[in-house]
Every structure is written in C-alpha cells, then in structure tokens.
Amino acid sequence: MTERPAAQALHRNEFIAFVAALMAVNALGVDLMLPALADIGRDLAVTAANHRQWVITAYMLGFGTGQLVYGPLADRFGRKPILIVSLIGFVGASIFAASSATFGALLGARVLQGLMSASTRVLAVAIVRDCFSGRQMARTLSVAQMIFFLVPILAPTLGQGLLLFGPWRFIFYALGAFAALVLAYVLTRLPETLPVARRVPISIASLANGYRVTLTNRYSAGYAVAASLTFGGIIAFVSLAQQIFVEEFGAGKHFTLLFALCAFSMGCASFANSRLVERLGTRLISQSAVLALIALSVGHLLVIVAGLESLPTYILFQALSMTCIGLCGSNFGAMAMEPVGHIAGAASSIQGFITSVGAVVVGSAIGQSYNGTTVPLAIGYLCIGLAVLGVVYVVEGGKLFQPRMATA
Template sequence: MGLAMDQPTPSLTTRAADRAPLAFAEFVALAASMMALTAFGIDSMLPALPAIGESLNVVRDNDRQYVITAFLVGFAFAQLIYGPLSDRFGRRPVLIVALLAYALTSVLAALSGSFALLLIARAAMGSSAAGARVVTVALVRDCFSGRAMAQVMSLAMIVFMAAPVIAPAFGWAILKVGSWRLIFWGIAAAGLMVLGWFSLRMPETLASQARQPLNIRRILGDYRLVLSDRNSVGYTLGSTAVSGALFGFIGSVPQIMDDVFHELDLLTLLFACVAGMMAIGSFLNSRFVMRFGMRLISHSALTLLTAIAALHLLIAWSGHENLWTFALLQALMMGCFGLVGANFSAMAMERMGAIAGTASSLQGFVGTLGGALIGAAIGQSFDGSTVPLYTGFVAMGLISLAIVAITERGRLFRPS
C-alpha cells in the first residue's frame, strides 16, 4: 500500500494546486507563516539570552538555555490536545484560539519579573505555538498526500526558513535600542498579524462528515493506529533523532559564538547562512521530490548529513576548528536537513489521512519532546568547545539511519 501511494502520477502537481482552498502561492505562504511562529518564538531569543540571564540573575550560563527548552517542552505536550480538538471541531476554530493565546502568552513573557515566571510564560508560549504546528500539518494533509504533500511542505519550508534569518536579526536590533522585553511584544504583534490573515482568508478544510467524536476511546484507538503503522513510527523516531541534534545546535550556538569564537555579534549572520542553506535544501526538494521520490532524496541527505557531522567532529577533536569551518560545515548539514524534514514528515503522515489531526499531534509530541530532551542533553554538555555538539550530531545521525533502515527493512535509497 505504502509503495503504491508513493508512485508518481503525471497530473499530481496540477491536482495538488487545484486542491488548495486558496490560490496555491497564498496557501503555501500562509501555512509557512503559521509554522514560522514557532521558529520566531525560539530564534529571536538567541541574541537575548545573555541579557536575560543578566537581567533576571541567572547564575549558570548553561541555565539560560532553559528559555529554549521550556518553550519546546510546552510545545510538545500541548500537541496531544490540539490534534483531537481539530479532528472534532475543525481546523479553523482551534487554530484561531491557538494564535490568540500565542500573542497573549508573549505579552506575559514580556512582563515576567523573575526567571521562573519567564520559564512558565515560555512553556505557555510553546503550548500555544503547538496549535499552529499541529493544525497546519493537518490542514495541509486535508488537501494533499504523498509526494504532493512533501512538495507543499518543502515550499512552505522555504518561506518558513525566513524566520531563522529574520528572528535573530530582529532580536539583535531590539537589544541595540531597548530591553529584551520588547522582543516579546514584537512576537505578540507577529502572532496577531498571522491571526488576522488566517481569519480573513483560510476556509475550513475538514468536512463536517469527516469530523471525529471527542472521546477517550476514540482518541486511544486513533493513537493505536498511529503507533501500529510502520512508516508513522519509524519516520517519526528518525526525525526525532535528527531534530534533537538541531535543537542542541540552537541551544548551544549563542555560547559557541561567544565563548569559543568571541564573535557573538556575528550570530545573526551565521543564522542567515544556516537558514539560507536549509531553504535551498527545501527548494531543491520541492523541485525534485516528484521525480525521484521521498525515500531516495531523504535517505541520501541523511547519510550525507551524518558524514559531514563526522568530518566536523574530527576537525573539532584535532583542534583545528575555527569560525569558517564551523559556519561552512554547519550550513552544509542544514542544507541536508532541508532535504530530510519535509520528506520524513510526509512519509510519517502518508496513511494518516482519516485522522490527520490526531496523528500530527502524537507524532509532533514524540518528535518535539524527544528532540527537546536530546537537544537539552547536548546543550548542557557544552564544555567550551564544539566537540559535544558534533558528537551529538554524529550519534543522532547514525541512530536515525538505523531507525530508517529498520523501517524500510534494509531497502534504503529506493526511488519509491
């Protein structure tokens, strides 16, 4: 069944565009903007972590990373709620509530008077952002499937990748003229703008006859379906491993730029390069996935990512790491990540069309919580060098490859 679904059909690209409830370009841009709120809520914080630590009397430098971890933990658990709600009440009302909550919790973070209250507000922000992630993926799955879904997700990722370019620059610019608290006011404004766009333009995509009852037995039954599907489990776990390494990078990079290279002011430029390469990877995937298929592209990219990480680890171990090797090799790895993420997500969701909201929420919960814990472990192991980070990248790359090989019964790199 899975192999047949992954076969290309001549009219797939045309059919995909015809099924979009808006003009195709606007649909992709809006989906990307909703997903980008998560990245904006994380990445705009990176230049501000030292200022937050100083302002709120955070003693250990590594503890500042909890500003990121708290967001991810809240994001992970809340996904379990949004999926069943969106399958019962539809995508539109659930997403409107989530976007409004995102803006309000950003205001709460701006007003926080202690580090503990800030972490609570960050967890609440993550919980709100989870709605945008879960419902957007379910919304895309309502309209597309298979390679077409991978293509749409790749196109969305190109727009989505603007957030890691803009967000750190936004945070850095705010810090030059005012307090880190103004960053949260800006995030709240961004959430309200996306809310207005969605409310005015996006119709409901879940047909009334397709809605599921909201009861524990049904939800547990849907979870059982998600956890009994080989692709769903395998590609969710494979994505979790590589996402954990990515979260480790996000948590560690301010300290690496400050303590290792003494170039914290270049953090924004570094993120632009990294995000730009990930966007290029997503663009290439959108161009070639319909021709070569999700498996061949993603398996090859994951193998290359792991090989580059191993090379980077050897350079770090040898003591020859510098800012140029760090930026170049990390950017190449993120280009590979752009070829992995959308394809893994599409393959995990391939047979989940009837329960897209619940499936997206459970897969998102596993991926985000697992990734956050792995990323926190990598980040907390920072020792003044890049060795712990790239040890984590190599380990997670190999684990992801092993999981995918088991999922595919050893048949990697096949076109379909």
Template sequence: MKPVSVPPFAEFVTLVALMMAVTALGIDNVLPAFGPIGEDFGVADENRLQFIVYSYMIGFGVMQLVYGPLADVVGRRPTLLLGYAIFALGCLLAVFAPSFEFLLAARVIQGMGAAGGRIVSVTVVRDCYEGREMARVMSFTMMIFIIVPVFAPAVGSGFLAIGSWHLIFASMLVFALAILGWYALRMPETLRPEYRFPFSMSRILAGIRLSATTRVSIGYSTAMGLMFGCLMGYIGSAQQIFATDVYGLGPYFPLAFGLVAAVMGVGSFLNSRLVRRVGTRRMSHTGICGFAVASALQVALALSYAGKPPLVLFGLVLSANLFLFSLTLPNFNAMAMEPLGAIAGTASSFMGFYMTLLGAGFGLLVGQAFDGTVLPLAAGFLGLSILGVLVVLWTEHGRLFRPRQPDAA
C-alpha cells in the same frame, strides 16, 4: 485533491509557512537576548539560559496531543484561534516577567500556544495534498519557514538596540495576531465532513494507537525526533558557540546564525524542486546518510583543533549538515503522515508530540554538554544521525533509496 477552495498555491504555501514560522520566531528571535536576560535576572550559568529555548519546546510538545484531536472534532479554524490565544497570553506574561523562573513558565505557555499553529498547518497541508505533491508543499513551506531564523536573531538584536528584550516578546504577539487575521480572512475550513468526528476518547486513543503502530509512521516520526534533536542541540548552544565562548563574534552572531539558516533554506528549495522527480525516500535517505558523514567530519575537525576549529571550517561543515537536514524532515514528515489521512489531526498531534519531546530531550542533552568547545555538538550530531539511519533501516525493512510505491513515494 482539494476538498475545498483554498487560496492559490503561492498564498497557501506562504500562509502555512508563516503559521509554522511563529514556532521558529518564538525560539530564534530571543537568542540574542540571552545575555541581557541573564543580567536582568542574575543568571550566572550560561548553560542555564538554554532553558529559555527548552521550556518553550516542552510546552510545544505536550500540547500537540490536545490540538490534533481537537482539530478533528471542532475543525482547523477554531483550533488555531485557541492556540494563538494561548500564545498571546504567554507573550504578555513574558513581557512582564518579574523573575527568570516566571519567564520560563511564560515560555512554557508560549510553546503550548504555538503548538496549535504547528498542528493546524501540517493538518491543513494533509487535508489538501498527498504523496509527492504533499512533500513538495512541505518543502516550499519549510523553505519559507527557514527564512524566519535567517532574520529573527537580527530582528531580536534590533529590538535590543532600541529598547529591551521585552520588545522581542511584544513583537511575537503582533506577528501571531497578523497571521491569525490572514488565516481567518483567506483560509476556509479544510476538514472534510466525513472526517469530522464527535468527541470520543476511545476514538482518539484508537487514532494514537494506529499512529504508534503503523511502521512507516512511527519509524519516520522517530527518525524525525532524532534529527530534530540535532537541530535543538545546535539552537540551544548556538549563542555560546558563535557569540561568546568559542568564536566571540558578539554582535555579529545574528549574521553567522542567519548565513547557516539560509543554507537550510537553499536545501529546502532544492528538495521542493527535485522531490517529485526523485522521490521522498531517495531524497530523505540521501539526506540522513550524508548528514551522518558530515557529522563524522565535524567530529574529526573538533578533535584536530582541540574543540575549536577555525570558524570558516566549522561553518562550512555545519552548513553541510543543515543543508542535508533540509532534505530529511519535510520528506520524513510527508511519509509519516501518508497512511493516516483519515485521522490527520490526531496523527499530526501524536507525531508532533512524540517528535518534539524526543528532539527536545536529546537537544537538551547535547546543549547541556556544552563545555566551551564544539565537540559536544559534533558528537551529538554523529550519534543521533547514526541512530536515525538505523531507525530508517528498520522502518524500510533494510531497504534504502528505493520507493515503496513509485507513484506516491
């Protein structure tokens, strides 16, 4: 279903993926700069530096409630323009931040802007595709989206080598402006006329209520939030685990982080190839159950080696976790959005807000529990994935692996 003439499939997927990648760039590009930022602003507690990530995610989560309804009222293109303007402001404020607290405020503004790209990208996919084809597009999108974390820490380290951490935020600004220009030139307005609503708070609240009370939508959004909490817990503590406290890789941190992220890309690629044949439910249910099993192994390894298992063992099991993670989120997202095409913007907004804040909250708990070992991360993975499996069981009335509608799920 293509209501308008959108760019060819490959270009469409690449553009949407890069719109989403602005979000990842805003997180992963700055990870190598934790040390220099801490030194510049006199931040002695390394766990406190994690708020560079979590402050961004707070702004990102909250503003999604705004962009979705706005996208349904004024259209996708003006919404993206507003979001990237706010993101650009946050980048500029971060470049000239005089204190750590000011930098965190700038990060909140960056996140507020990045949310516009996330909402518009998911909404545009829902405008143009549905069912297993939508899940396929989301998987290709996620695969390209994950390429950014593979290289982002290395790019951030490169900027640190030639200048300072301020250059990292300047590069985010340039990247966002380039994506905005591409979108403006190539992507038409995808909001169908019959779905364009006049502004109405009662209509927005009704859309949010429908999103929150549709069992499939709220169930899979909750499961996404729990799994996203695993990812945020990992990202928040990755620099401490790989670069400093646990494995002491120092300048090789981007390499370790990139290798793990590359495995996620492989998982997303395989999901995109298999989802139309296997189905979103079989793929995602296998992914989340396998994630829980791998997490149990992660806990066992951590306990066996006093919280510091050999790097290769830890890396292998962590890669298995994130490979399986890649089989869940794109499919969970497609299934959550499937019943809500008529309110795609509002639905994407509410579910993004809910999933992000849930994930950021749990990720913050996992990250702040870091004690110089990998045990808090492993335990967080296990607990959150078990809760996720239970939520999926509730969502599917106790049935796993079986499609609800053979032609669409």
C-alpha cells in the same frame, strides 16, 4: 494528483504563504530572542550560562506536549476555530513573558507559549494534508518550509534590532504582535479545510484508535522518531549558537550574520527538495542526506582532533550538516503522515509530540554537555546520524534506497 476543494478556495501561492506564516509563529518563538539570552540572564540573575538554554527548551517542551491536544480537537471541531483560540492564547502568553519578573516566571510563560503555538505545527500539517497527499504534499510542505526557513535567518537580526529600541521584553511584545497578524488573516481569509462529514467525535474509543493506528504503523511511528532525532540537532544548534559564536569564537559582533549563514543552508535544502522530491522520491533524498550527515560528522571530529577547528571550519561543517537535516525534515514528516492521512489531525498531534519532545531530549542532552568547544555538537550529530540510519533501516525492513509506494 489534483488539489482538493479546500485548497482551491485560496490561490496556491497565498495558501503556501499562509502555511509558512503559521509555521513562522513557532520559528520566531524560538529564534527571535537568541540575541537577548545574555541580557535575560543578567536581568533575571541566571548565573550558569548553560541554564540560559532553558529559555529555548522550556518553549519546546510546551510545544511538544501541547500537540497531543490539538489534533483530536481539530478533528472534532474543525481546523479554524482551534487555530483562532490558540493564537489568542499565544498573544496572551507573549504578554505574560514580557512582564515576567523572575526567571522561573519567564520559563512558565515560555512553556505556555509553546503550548499555544503547538497548534501551528499540528494544524499546518493537517491543513496541508486536508488539501494534498503524497509527493504533492511533500512538495507543498517543502515550499512552505523554504519560506519558513527564512525566519531563522532573519529572526536574530530582527531580535537584535528590537534590542536597539528597548529591553529584551520588547521581543516578546513583537511575538504577540506577529501572532495577532496571523490571527487576523485566519479570521478574514482562511476557509475551513475539514468538511463536517469528515469530522470525528471526541471519545476515548476514537482517541485510543487514533493512538493505536499511528503508533502501530511502523512507517508513521518510525519516521516520527527519525524526525525527532534530526530535529534534536536543530534544537542543539539553536540552543548553543550564542555560546559557540560569542564565547568560543569571539564573534559576537557578527553573531546574527553567522547564524543566518547556517540557517540559510536549511532554506536552500528545502528549496532543492521542493524541486526534486516528485522526481526522486522522499526516500532517496532523505536516506542520502542521513549518510551525508554521518560522513560530515566524522570529518568534523577529525578536524577538531587535529587541532584545526576554527570559525570558518565550524561554519562550513555546520551549514552542510544543517543542509542534510533540512533534506530529512519535510520528507520524514510526509512519509510519517502518508499511511495515516485518514486521521490527519490525531496523527499529526501524536507524531508532533514524538518529534518535539524527542527533539527536546536530544537537543538538551547535547546542549547541556557544552564544555566550551564544538566537540559535543559534532559527537551529537554523529550519534543522531547513526541513530536515524538505524531507525530507517528497521522501518524499511532492511531495504534502503527503494521506493515503498508510488506516492512516497
């Protein structure tokens, strides 16, 4: 398929780099403060270690809820003005978080940050969908996500570096500064990708139609649910990373490196997907990854039950599991969007809400069950794999490993 005119306004590499940077606003919002969670807990009098996880989940809750708003607004007013306003809001929320005097105020700031950064997810997908479709869209998203996944690898190290120069509040100032840089690019370089002729007035009827079309199409709704389950695995890992590496395995000095090893596997998965998806198709790759995740989870549980769990075994199983999740993510997103591309903004909002809020529920359930061992995470991944397999089986009408359409 050929690129649409909006994509031709920027060089392809520049376009992909911008989409990756836009996604990185959200990724940094999650991962940059991981090394500071213990400091935040001590400074703001958080007594229960598991409660520190709410710094992550509060952000994700706002991120998921906010996505319902941006799609219809972007379909009505265009992508660029909505992106400008929300990035300004993210900068303000970051300053609010940096100045928080209580844990409650910080959580409120994190929800607000999530609400603002929700636009980055909705509009990144919608902008790509404006410019590409089918396997080319999946490939573009995979390349962008490959770059994007470098952020979780580097973010904890960057956060640790910031802590060398000041308190945890510096991290939130840094988040605001990065968002301001992305805002400057949007103002000076990004063209509007949604032509006026394709804009949809905001009305109860149009919103209801967007919800109806997105939620009643089994591929759109089903793959959004599947994406939420796998994304929940990422939320669980991120929420528990510091506790597992530092408290269970006593590897605090190497936390950022060990976290990076696991996150790097997702980047490798996205790179492989970008090379293979046009040849093998989204279904073959994602369904194979789900089966592999189930097998890995069973193997991990057997290792734990046998009393053989150690830092190396945990890293091995976690990295391989994250590889499987990485192979699912962009493919599930592309398959969910494919039948509703004519309402990309609204569909991206609804699918994003399902994916993010569902992931918060799944990730929080696993994270809050943490008992000082890796058992809850291994069981959680097994449940995620089985649930995703069931959803995909229903969505595909009981026919796995078969392409549904030439473009998917």
